[in-house]
Amino acid sequence: xxxxxxxxxxxxxxxxxxxxxxxxxxxxxxxxxxxxxxxxxxxxxxxxxxxxxxxxxxxxxxxxxxxxxxxxxxxxxxxxxxxxxxxxxxxxxxxxxxxxxxxxxxxxxxxxxxxxxxxxxxxxxxxxxxxxxxxxxxxxxxxxxxxxxxxxxxxxxxxxxxxxxxxxxxxxxxxxxxxxxxxxxxxxxxxxxxxxxxxxxxxxxxxxxxxxxxxxxxxxxxxxxxxxxxxxxxxxxxxxxxxxxxxxxxxxxxxxxxxxxxxxxxxxxxxxxxxxxxxxxxxxxxxxxxxxxxxxxxxxxxxxxxxxxxxxxxxx
Amino acid sequence: xxxxxxxxxxxxxxxxxxxxxxxxxxxxxxxxxxxxxxxxxxxxxxxxxxxxxxxxxxxxxxxxxxxxxxxxxxxxxxxxxxxxxxxxxxxxxxxxxxxxxxxxxxxxxxxxxxxxxxxxxxxxxxxxxxxxxxxxxxxxxxxxxxxxxxxxxxxxxxxxxxxxxxxxxxxxxxxxxxxxxxxxxxxxxxxxxxxxxxxxxxxxxxxxxxxxxxxxxxxxxxxxxxxxxxxxxxxxxxxxxxxxxxxxxxxxxxxxxxxxxxxxxxxxxxxxxxxxxxxxxxxxxxxxxxxxxxxxxxxxxxxxxxxxxxxxxxxxxxxxxxxxxxxxxxxxxxxxxxxxxxxxxxxxxxxxxxxxxxx
Numbered sequence: 001x002x003x004x005x006x007x008x009x010x011x012x013x014x015x016x017x018x019x020x021x022x023x024x025x026x027x028x029x030x031x032x033x034x035x036x037x038x039x040x041x042x043x044x045x046x047x048x049x050x051x052x053x054x055x056x057x058x059x060x061x062x063x064x065x066x067x068x069x070x071x072x073x074x075x076x077x078x079x080x081x082x083x084x085x086x087x088x089x090x091x092x093x094x095x096x097x098x099x100x101x102x103x104x105x106x107x108x109x110x111x112x113x114x115x116x117x118x119x120x121x122x123x124x125x126x127x128x129x130x131x132x133x134x135x136x137x138x139x140x141x142x143x144x145x146x147x148x149x150x151x152x153x154x155x156x157x158x159x160x161x162x163x164x165x166x167x168x169x170x171x172x173x174x175x176x177x178x179x180x181x182x183x184x185x186x187x188x189x190x191x192x193x194x195x196x197x198x199x200x201x202x203x204x205x206x207x208x209x210x211x212x213x214x215x216x217x218x219x220x221x222x223x224x225x226x227x228x229x230x231x232x233x234x235x236x237x238x239x240x241x242x243x244x245x246x247x248x249x250x251x252x253x254x255x256x257x258x259x260x261x262x263x264x265x266x267x268x269x270x271x272x273x274x275x276x277x278x279x280x281x282x283x284x285x286x287x288x289x290x291x292x293x294x295x296x297x298x299x300x301x302x303x304x305x306x307x308x309x310x311x312x313x314x315x316x
Numbered sequence: 317x318x319x320x321x322x323x324x325x326x327x328x329x330x331x332x333x334x335x336x337x338x339x340x341x342x343x344x345x346x347x348x349x350x351x352x353x354x355x356x357x358x359x360x361x362x363x364x365x366x367x368x369x370x371x372x373x374x375x376x377x378x379x380x381x382x383x384x385x386x387x388x389x390x391x392x393x394x395x396x397x398x399x400x401x402x403x404x405x406x407x408x409x410x411x412x413x414x415x416x417x418x419x420x421x422x423x424x425x426x427x428x429x430x431x432x433x434x435x436x437x438x439x440x441x442x443x444x445x446x447x448x449x450x451x452x453x454x455x456x457x458x459x460x461x462x463x464x465x466x467x468x469x470x471x472x473x474x475x476x477x478x479x480x481x482x483x484x485x486x487x488x489x490x491x492x493x494x495x496x497x498x499x500x501x502x503x504x505x506x507x508x509x510x511x512x513x514x515x516x517x518x519x520x521x522x523x524x525x526x527x528x529x530x531x532x533x534x535x536x537x538x539x540x541x542x543x544x545x546x547x548x549x550x551x552x553x554x555x556x557x558x559x560x561x562x563x564x565x566x567x568x569x570x571x572x573x574x575x576x577x578x579x580x581x582x583x584x585x586x587x588x589x590x591x592x593x594x595x596x597x598x599x600x601x602x603x604x605x606x607x608x609x610x611x612x613x614x615x616x617x618x619x620x621x622x623x624x625x626x627x628x629x630x631x632x633x634x635x636x637x638x639x640x641x642x643x644x645x646x647x648x649x650x651x652x653x654x655x656x657x658x659x660x661x662x663x664x665x666x667x668x669x670x671x672x673x674x675x
Contacts, residue, residue: 033453150330150331150334151334153330153331153334154331154334154335154337154338155338157331157334157335157651157654157655157658158335158338158609158647158650158651158654159609159610159612159613159650159651159654160609160610160613161610161613161614161616161617162612162613162616162646162647162650162651163647165616165631165635165643166339166342166643166644166647167342169635169640169643170342170343170640242457246457246459249459250459250460250461250617253459253461253617254616254617254620254632254635255635255636256635266459269459269461269462269465270461273461273465273621276465276468276469277469277472277473280469283462283465283466283469284466286462287458287459287461287462287463287465287466288462290459290462291454291457291458291459291462292457294457294458294459295453295454295457298453298456298457299453302453
């Protein structure tokens with residue numbers, strides 16, 4: 001007779017698999033939406049890295065300047081795909097040509113590079129400044145805390161896109177200024193997260209122990225306290241990249257961000273927005289690209305939040 | 317309760333001063349010479365000195381800030397050099413359009429978002445839930461300007477000559493004349509008074525004006541023009557509200573008292589609406605308040621896409637023309653509005669949750 005003894009899950013008890021990162025990774029891969037987010041992101045990174053080989057044409061050069069290109073060319077040519085019945089003797093343009101007779105598909109591929117850089121750069125900047133400010137506010141307390149957090153309150157009092165618009169208006173339009181503006185408006189979110197984490201562990205016994213053992217402020221703050229803020233920072237940062245890409249696209253759409261002929265999705269869309277009825281493909285594809293990228297970061301961020309949240313541990 | 321509200325109001329004063337200071341500082345950081353920006357490159361030094369003196373720009377910065385604060389408190393934002401009229405007047409003309417748009421979007425997002433979220437939570441893991449959450453994820457990831465343009469393309473061109481055709485721009489059909497309701501009512505209001513400012517503000521909102529003057533042709537036309545922009549602008553807050561409603565409901569539905577209510581034999585409807593929903597309202601209020609800020613930011617993009625002459629649209633024009641006065645005034649007005657809104661959210665929070673006001 002066979003006994004119904006539950007099998008011991010050896011993997012769960014083996015000591016080396018119980019680190020936070022292992023648990024997180026396992027939980028993350030179990031969530032379908034997070035996996036979809038990671039797959040999309042992987043593809044995007046791949047596209048960004050290999051854009052120069054994937055793109056059939058130069059993203060900035062007009063077809064008029066390409067010697068071997070058959071003339072005459074049609075401005076804002078709709079997509080021409082050979083597999084879908086476009087005559088073989090015409091050159092193939094998967095997403096058509098834009099108003100300056102450039103290959104939209106090539107520009108879109110190069111745009112992936114820019115969008116990822118925009119997202120990462122602004123969030124890195126904001127996390128860096130936000131962590132310093134939040135750590136100082138939480139650790140030192142008193143008037144330092146008051147001053148820093150009131151300034152953060154003021155920044156939070158503006159709808160983020162409007163504040164970014166105001167800052168870029170002053171700094172002058174341009175991609176770098178737009179990134180700076182978006183970085184500045186996202187600082188408060190990170191400062192708050194870090195301050196909260198610092199406050200919650202500042203008085204804990206292991207911190208006092210380090211202090212009584214003669215640990216200096218630097219060691220206490222960076223070795224003992226700040227690692228606790230890492231988890232919420234990663235979640236906030238991933239979701240923050242999504243917002244940053246959306247805001248940067250909006251600024252570029254308004255003409256405040258990337259300037260032509262840079263192949264940036266928001267500015268590509270903005271440049272052709274009046275042609276939406278005659279050349280919808282020039283509006284549709286860049287917007288779709290923005291949406292897919294932002295969606296990937298949102299899915300991953302949500303997945304990370306669920307995977308890193310210990311309160312949800314019993315679910316998975 | 318009163319003490320709580322008072323404390324919250326007092327706490328928001330430093331933030332308001334901070335907002336004024338931030339916008340003041342932003343305007344002073346402009347790397348150009350205000351005199352030559354206004355009067356042209358050829359202005360002589362004497363003319364410029366006189367100009368600076370007349371506008372108080374020769375005084376020390378702290379003095380300038382105090383003067384600026386006083387002016388803003390009086391509602392004076394100076395003149396716009398692009399439109400050569402007071403900025404306050406421009407705002408008064410344009411703000412009703414933006415308010416109308418933001419308000420309709422908010423209504424759409426609340427009345428679609430909350431039921432969707434609640435149904436998703438009640439039917440957890442059903443196809444309704446999966447579709448709603450998928451859609452909510454896509455909704456928060458969409459650039460509002462792209463959605464607007466795509467909606468305009470679909471409803472104005474692809475669905476042309478069908479009953480679903482909708483106008484892609486403007487607020488009213490050409491040729492439709494609006495009469496302010498106070499003229500229909502034969503109200504005697506003199507221009508320049510506060511009463512006039514208020515009735516004029518309401519009169520500029522087409523839907524409200526149509527209802528007040530019983531001009532239902534106008535109401536219908538205004539609504540038809542507002543559908544696409546409101547839908548575009550509502551998508552992100554709608555998705556946020558649906559997500560929040562779902563997670564708040566899921567949390568509440570898992571509580572013991574819900575099981576008790578079910579055990580008592582209450583019908584599903586009563587459990588969901590009376591026991592669960594009321595307690596899920598709290599986080600929803602916060603999300604709704606916060607999404608209004610996003611709505612105002614999104615209004616700039618939506619108005620640009622749909623050619624609506626609201627503050628967002630004027631802001632866009634002001635940016636292109638480097639008309640800082642308007643940008644500054646608009647930022648102040650929106651930020652102050654946002655602070656008041658947060659105040660209302662906090663107060664309603666305290667109203668909904670006695671624990672907060674008693675602490």
